[in-house]
Amino acid sequence: MSDTLTDRPLATTQEPAFVRVHGLTKHFHVGRGGLFGGGQKTVRAVDGVCFAIGKGETLALVGESGCGKTTVGRLVLRLIEPTDGTVAIDNCDIGALDDEAMRAFRRRIQIVIQDPFGSLNPRMVVGSIILEPLDVHGVGTPAERRARLAELLDLVGLPRDFAGRFPHELSGGQRQRVGIARALALETDFLVCDEAVSALDVSVQAQIVNLLQSIKKKRRLTYLFISHDLAIVRHVSDRIAVMYLGQIVEIAPKKTLFDAPAHPYTQALLEAVPRARAGERPVAAIAGDVPSPVAPPPGCRFHTRCPHVMDICRQQDPAARDLGGGHYAACHLLADKPVVDQRMPE
Ligand code: SF4
Numbered sequence: 220m221s222d223t224l225t226d227r228p229l230a231t232t233q234e235p236a237f238v239r240v241h242g243l244t245k246h247f248h249v250g251r252g253g254l255f256g257g258g259q260k261t262v263r264a265v266d267g268v269c270f271a272i273g274k275g276e277t278l279a280l281v282g283e284s285g286c287g288k289t290t291v292g293r294l295v296l297r298l299i300e301p302t303d304g305t306v307a308i309d310n311c312d313i314g315a316l317d318d319e320a321m322r323a324f325r326r327r328i329q330i331v332i333q334d335p336f337g338s339l340n341p342r343m344v345v346g347s348i349i350l351e352p353l354d355v356h357g358v359g360t361p362a363e364r365r366a367r368l369a370e371l372l373d374l375v376g377l378p379r380d381f382a383g384r385f386p387h388e389l390s391g392g393q394r395q396r397v398g399i400a401r402a403l404a405l406e407t408d409f410l411v412c413d414e415a416v417s418a419l420d421v422s423v424q425a426q427i428v429n430l431l432q433s434i435k436k437k438r439r440l441t442y443l444f445i446s447h448d449l450a451i452v453r454h455v456s457d458r459i460a461v462m463y464l465g466q467i468v469e470i471a472p473k474k475t476l477f478d479a480p481a482h483p484y485t486q487a488l489l490e491a492v493p494r495a496r497a498g499e500r501p502v503a504a505i506a507g508d509v510p511s512p513v514a515p516p517p518g519c520r521f522h523t524r525c526p527h528v529m530d531i532c533r534q535q536d537p538a539a540r541d542l543g544g545g546h547y548a549a550c551h552l553l554a555d556k557p558v559v560d561q562r563m564p565e
């Protein structure tokens with residue numbers, strides 16, 4: 220990791236980074252290798268991702284499904300091991316922690332996923348589900364746990380008598396509130412929300428998004444908010460990073476990204492937003508399918524779908540360019556802007 224970037228002010232927080240991701244890479248080997256391994260393929264799910272998140276900031280990670288954003292979320296929490304790269308949280312390189320130290324660190328980093336029903340044990344009541352992390356880490360006396368449960372139910376806006384209910388007795392929004400309460404049961408200060416509201420009705424989405432916002436303020440949490448839905452991202456984020464085929468292609472403060480998107484892929488995603496809200500396919504504005512991450516196109520990975528493609532795009536991977544004000548994008552159309560010293564600055 221470059222020490223010279225340690226104190227780089229972030230676009231919106233003007234604080235040193237709380238989460239710092241550098242060169243994060245994950246390649247999965249799939250298929251059966253023949254006698255000489257010829258049948259095995261490498262899926263380049265994430266390739267050299269860099270970003271930073273300030274304390275109390277929300278960075279949204281957006282892109283079409285299959286672009287690698289969920290893999291980034293799991294790598295950042297070390298739920299899977301990277302092929303390369305580092306993740307530092309509050310100045311701790313979590314990849315360097317041994318099992319015991321990592322287990323202790325997990326009290327501070329949690330995830331809220333899309334399908335709370337799938338992650339809630341149907342045989343456990345809500346109270347036991349929420350307090351499970353305290354059990355796992357052996358935290359608190361019985362009286363302290365009861366008090367903590369009441370506090371968490373209040374925090375997520377669930378009546379206290381819900382502690383005795385089973386997941387199947389709850390609505391989708393209520394189940395997601397349980398998932399959030401469980402994620403906050405310990406000393407969480409960094410939360411990855413992975414499509415946390417995508418499965419909910421639009422009216423319930425707004426309630427859960429508002430809940431996440433108010434909890435963030437109350438507890439000064441830091442969020443990595445992963446979503447394919449730019450309309451939601453517009454509501455929750457401070458900055459936005461756009462991913463395409465395993466790489467970040469643009470990163471900017473929210474207002475800059477919506478007002479002046481620089482990368483053709485971001486522009487196409489934004490064009491698709493009104494159509495998605497109207498119930499049409501959200502990727503309708505982008506021609507063609509996402510290429511396979513097994514064999515990403517050479518040069519700019521977006522060149523097979525880009526309306527502005529040039530010869531150079533098929534040959535050279537574009538460098539990240541500094542557009543000012545914390546706005547960076549990697550595209551040959553921006554050749555008059557200064558190059559930054561890595562694929563995307565932290
Ligand atoms: Fe399009 Fe070329 Fe820019 Fe890639 S580098 S987004 S192909 S113009």
